[in-house]
Amino acid sequence: MKNLFLFSLILFFATSCISNKRITYLQNLPGNDPIDLEEFIPFAEYEKNYILQPFDVVDIDFASADEELTKAFEFQGSRNMRMGMGGMMGGGDMFFLTGYAIDSEGYVELPRLGKIKIGGLNEEQAKTKVQEAINTYFKDDVYVRLRIGGIRFTALGEFSSSGTKTILKHRATIFDALAMSGESNILAKKNKLFLIRQYDGGTKIHQINLNDRALLASPYFFIQNNDILYLEPMNIRQFGRADNLSSSLGLILSVTSSLLVLFALLRGNL
Missing domain, CATH: 3.10.560.10 (Outer membrane lipoprotein wza domain like)
Structure with missing residues (x-):
């Protein structure tokens, strides 16, 4: 024994x-x-430079000296929503609610500008493409900001x-x-x-x-x-919670005690 x-x-x-x-x-x-x-x-x-992919969510914002010019190209209240949610929500959840989703073919749909393909581009390239699209509407400078939500x-x-x-x-x-x-x-x-x-x-x-x-x-x-x-x-998990020595020791001692008792009983019957 x-x-x-x-x-x-x-x-x-x-x-x-x-x-x-x-x-x-x-x-x-x-x-x-x-x-x-x-x-x-x-x-x-x-x-x-991360390559934008289908189903990514991007934040696209516009700025101009005349703020009234850019309102038509944003979902109503999205900018105010971002400002209000910035301190309340953790992670990047606010981008999911206020951003723009890229569809399965790589297009993002913006108010008035329609569908613009940005999938397969990095952030800078996508920003340039949106910038070119909005420049067709204005002679004044309009600044585009495009980024992924973290x-x-x-x-x-x-x-x-x-x-x-x-x-x-x-x-x-x-x-x-x-x-x-x-x-x-x-x-x-x-x-x-x-x-x-x-x-x-x-x-x-x-x-x-x-x-x-x-x-x-x-x-x-x-x-x-x-x-x-x-x-x-690790394979050691098969033998119990090896990260907790006391629990593993208790397990192995319990099994050992049972084996010793069984061995003694069998030996006594021989």
Whole structure:
């Protein structure tokens, strides 16, 4: 019985202890050139200008020296609604209610200007296209502002707070997203974060290693609008809540005690 108990304890600690190397961010991993502290790390080449896609929501606003000129090109009360909701609603919800949705063919419909195709363009290109459309109406200068409502992403799997989030920035890192999602659970496979990213006409799945310091120079260090982050659980979850040592120990001791009692009964009947 003593040997069985020792074997059970060894099995428990072998399966429930998690190495720090599996949960520590930004390590110098073997096989990579080490990155020292204070070392300058240039950003990798990545698509800095997000490409607008069908079903995105954009905020489009007009300004002119004569404010009366632009009122006909806005939904009634939308500007006042944005100002009133700015301090009341979190995230980018106000953009969903007051912005303009891009349809499945990439068009956005504006009052009087009609449908303008901006899908497949970045923000600056889309702004120029709307500017050209409104310039046909006025000789006076009318300024167009076009922007997406922050960076929306979805966190799934081993996060403390999963769901769809919005970062009100034009640029955000993968760690901004992790922090907003409650960081990752200790049981997450930090070396296998799946980033599902939408591109013009399709989707790709990228795998990211959060343990690797080389991530700082990766093109996936910055997240983009509509990214999906998915963290798998470690296999150790099969043996109970390994992030809570006391509960896991209670579970394994309970099972071990039952096995010892069963072993004693069987041995006594022989």
